[in-house]
Amino acid sequence: MDFSLSKEHEMARQLFKEFAENEVKPLAQEIDEQHRFPRETVDKMAKYGFLGIPVPKEYGGQGCDILTYAMCVEELSKVCGTTGVIVSAHTSLCVDPIMTFGTEEQKQKYAVPLAKGEKLGAFGLTEPGAGTDAQGQQTKAVLDGDEWVLNGSKCFITNGKEADVYVIFAVTGKVEKRGKMMKEISAFIVEKGTPGFTFGTKENKMGICGSSTYELIFTDCRIPKDNLLGKQGKGFNIAMHTLDGGRIGIAAQALGLAAGALETTINYVKERKQFGRAIGAFQNTQFQLADMATKVEAARMLVYKAARAKDQYQKDGKTSYSVEAAMAKLCAAEVAMEVTTKAVQLHGGYGYIKEYDVERMMRDAKITEIYEGTSEVQRMVISANILK
């Protein structure tokens, strides 16, 4: 068992760290306050290949691995949770399913410009009545000649209005499974600008405020028959497979938020003086920091292990990483919430003020326990595996 990073991963971390410090951190507070999507940062990330890290070079990507991608999301999220999730949703939830389930034509047409960062991707599964229960889907797709006709809506979609390519799930019929009639769900690729595809409400969120979270509305939206992603009726499997990978991205985001809050707090307690000495000199502060650092490191190990498991899957096509991803996300998200909350506490009154980064980090951390499978869903995935 080797816990050390390879030379390329060390260099990649240095790159992501420098980029995050120079290009992302200066905007973090502003985009949070203004609820503004950081398009300029996305353009820079596209230029340097951050939007196609695990995609093979022949498809316009960087030809790196999932661990490198996870480290990218981690370092970006250390300074800005919004920027981390933009990369995560794009890469894990849109590029990955197209690369995994798409035809060669679909890969060339959609995955290549996505991996090059010429286009941004999004993923639409959640609906007002279908969150954790994906079977509650109401959006329908009906084949009419050479086109699928989509009707329905999706909510809480990350990169919502800013994306160009969307992986959308819809009910295409009913099938009998174990004596019960179940909805048959299929996946589709939908392009922005398709007639009948519009945007609804922009969500006013607690955290990751620079992220563009929108409702997507489909009204007699006609897409080519060839935009079916994977086989008809395999949408649920595609969604679950995609979310397994997505959880590694969100786990990395949560890890970054926790690690960022820890770093910020370490610096703060060395400077902040009370009773004539730095608050870092008090044992309570030291013990809190020790706990925070230990939990961040534990989360990091789980996130990297899950990333490594997915890397192995990319090579052999059979290694399972579902439980590893669920454990990583469960742990990292809860660590993010705990560490950012403690960071605010150690900052005292200043931690509650928006000028201090930990205030934003704590708000950003909460969503990591909710999206791409709540912590409760992760527990279901893990327990189902250990009890089978």
Place this chain on the structure above:
Amino acid sequence: MKVVVCIKQVPDTKGGVKFNPDGTLDRGAMLAIMNPDDKAGLEAALRLKDQYGAEVTVLTMGLPKATDVLREALAMGADKGVLVTDRVLGGADTWATSTTIAGALRNMEYDLIITGRQAIDGDTAQVGPQIAEHLGLPVISYAQEIKIDGDKVIVKRQYDDRYHMLESKMPCLITALSELNEPRYMTPGGIFDAVAAEITTWGRADLKDVDDGNLGLNGSPTKIAKASDKVRKGAGEKVTPESPEDAVAYIVGKLDEKHII
């Protein structure tokens, strides 16, 4: 078009300089980075690659760990890396260093050699021009802008209160300022390729037309008597009072605030 960029791995002085008890630099306690002026020179070369398809080779002299800066340069887009390393080359001052680099360059093809103006660990600004002297090439120092026009290079050279526009036939040597440009980042894919890339390694035996008496510590006329960190001054504050009386009041207030008077 072939461009060779000479780069150096230096200790990062951003967090201050750390010394060993004997006055030499404690390199182990400081992060190693690519010298900023050299990085600007590399970026200038990579722009020539983007624009004219130039082939960019990076050359460094140092310990084996100096391959790190060569790999960084490859990850930014350079095509080849050459490391000159040998025990007998250790302890070199600017004279011995430029002799060594020139000896390596005699084995290489180039239209343009770019070096940084100076390294942040020595601050001499001598190695670039000395290399040109060894090779009998024209040198243009303190480049702020570089353009190619046929077989000529046109350089805007920075001066304190003005700039010079200079033209030279290639081959020639240019020394670059960190103000020349904003160096690009590496790319993730570039890093993976750079780590897998083969770095050409040369020793003393590979240097052409050099005399052993001009190499390493023994070939270095410079002897360091004492080294110390420079006194760091704050950025200062510029104020524009409306009258001399206001100016006096401001200064007196400041002196009072600092308990000087």
